[in-house]
Amino acid sequence: MPGRFRNVRTWLWGLVIAAVAVAGCGGGASGNQAGQSTQKVKLVYFNARAADPVEQALVKRYMQDHPNVTIEYLATTAMPGPSDTDAIANLIFNIQAKTTVDVAKVEISRTPLDLMAARSIQDLAQIGGDAVNQQLKGLLNTNYVSFDRGVWALPYEYDPFGYVYNASLFQAAGISSPPKTWDDMRRVNRTILQKFPGTWPICHPIQNLSKMQPYVWSAGGTYWDRDLLPKRADFQNPGIVAAYSFAQEWAQSNWTNTSDITSTNSIQWMISRKCAAMDYSAALAVTLRVNDPSQDWRVAATPVKDASFKATNFAGGSALVVPSTSKYPRAALDFILWLTSREGQSLKYGVDNSLGLAKQDVFNEATPSSRDVGSRLTGNPDWKQALATSGVPTRPSGVSPAYSRAYQLLADMQQRILLKRSSVDQELGSTQGAVQQLIDDSMQKNPELYRSR
């Protein structure tokens, strides 16, 4: 009997241990989620873009709504010039040093892929499954964040470019509408220069490749054999040659600036009437309106080569990633899903003004990545111009691990074409060779990344 009893006791203990083990494992991801959503977590949110009060207000609201979550907000210093570069370098320092960062806001067009190739961020689809894919459907700029069978970031701010112009100044020069084609643009430039000799008809960020790309695309040109992870640089097609020759024509005709445009002087030059128009972020129009309401600041699509071409735009912005050093990836993703949700985006862009944000702060946020919130703002006179080019199709440009070096070479080339008036054909030819070498090196270094394309 005692032997039998011992047997039963052993079985009972076995059952208890098995039950505890099953409860502890909790059936994988969902159990883990449940565990993390109730436990107290402290997230570190690293804003690797400009520091801003809106982000802090959102963090505060999230913590109020989620008492189990504490968020430490870290912002990088906003500097004029290559501030994104500073901020990303700062984030990289932290990741390299294995410092805990749970959520990071980064520049969207090249950073997610750069960080992914360096195994520094986590696949959000792996953490959150279908919720991530569902959220992605309602967002813009998604082609920058889904690659290599994963979702590496969620777009957070959408920043389409455009031809930002001073409609009051145009009107004073007798121009009633912005140029639609390059020939229109030539006429506009001549008229403005004649009427206002101290004003540049078109200001262009000399070292910024992204602002040149819409001209290339809108002339049927391209830089690469494919937009994501290109294998071949293609800098000698007729469209790209035409676009750079057109830009050189601006320089030769004294239509454009000679020193570079930064975030500080872009506003200064427009307000001081040094520039009549500028190839820039469409959101600049809103900032200009706040700073100088006496003028009518507007945005149009980048002019196309001729009426047979369709406008194609570049849209930058920011995205949210979960770095590899995150302690609470699931809770971090929950925060990201909230920030990119209709609720989070409505708060961020003042559709729901319960955060009590100042207009100027809200206007510094580019435009919503949420399609739904963006469409709600379209009718709002404050946002109308910033969203004026949001309907123009966009494409990414040659994003790959070689991109930052290739970008540098192309930016240097652009500068030589505009400032030194060097031969467009020669410049494009020699830069193509150098960039191809970078792509070849990148393919050799990251074969698995390219194999999936």
Next chain:
Amino acid sequence: MSAAPAGAVAARPAARWLDRVGPALRRSWPAYLLLLPFLVHFVVVVAYPFLYSIYLSFFQAGLNEDPTFVGLRNYARLVNDAEFRLALLNTVDYTVVVVLAETTIPLGLALLLNEPLRGRTLARIALFLPVITSYVVVALIWSILFNESGVVNNGLQATHLHSQPFFADGRQAMAIVMAVGVWKDLGYYMIIYLAALQAVPHDLVEAAAIDGATRWRSIWHVTIPSLRPVTYFVASIATINAMQLFTQSYVMTQGGPLNATLSVVQLLYRDAFVHLDFGYGSAIGTVLLLLLVALSFFNKKISDFVSR
């Protein structure tokens, strides 16, 4: 004779070292305790990164990847890198002009402000203010002054002169970067000279005056030679600072136009933290270090030669 255990053999030199150092440590432990925060900071923030950077320069190292030993390949790449040559040339140009200006102008100002002039305290404060102002702020102010629609160009236009492409012309841009460097550090070196002037023996100056030397001859033949060690110090510090040019060219010109103001440190930053090539960035840093050591040695030799 039995062989001594290996541990005991190894322990012997350590024990001997402890015997030698131990009494000194016991005697002066409060001093070492007070030095400890500095030593910890020095080892963690200076010595370790410095040595690690030299070590890393022999590797190909990116973000989150195991460094691969490549021997001298990063240094060979440097030799063929046209951008590095240009950055080095720009940095040397900057250093020559700035060091000359920073060793002579502050000396002149110190001599002037050492005289019992009215308002000299105010002048000293005004000249020292840029030293305590952040470099980024100074660079931003200068870029606002000199940009194409800035204060200087508006002034030129108001007086019917042509506005200047200050940041579009490489030479003008570099001149402005140099001017910022000199203006910012002027007060610091002036204070050093002023302090040194207080130590110039009065009897020598008085003897020169009794012998009929004019004020100018007294300065040239008595005061300036007495300041030689300080001048050497100023030249050395100014050289080290100038070779590390970064903030003003980064904030004002981002190295442009056409890389005309690109410095070695800026290139290092770009390669290491933008292109994530830590090995190559470290090689640039190591070469810069060797250059600085060589320049300091050269400075010292010149100083010794002149002092003889």
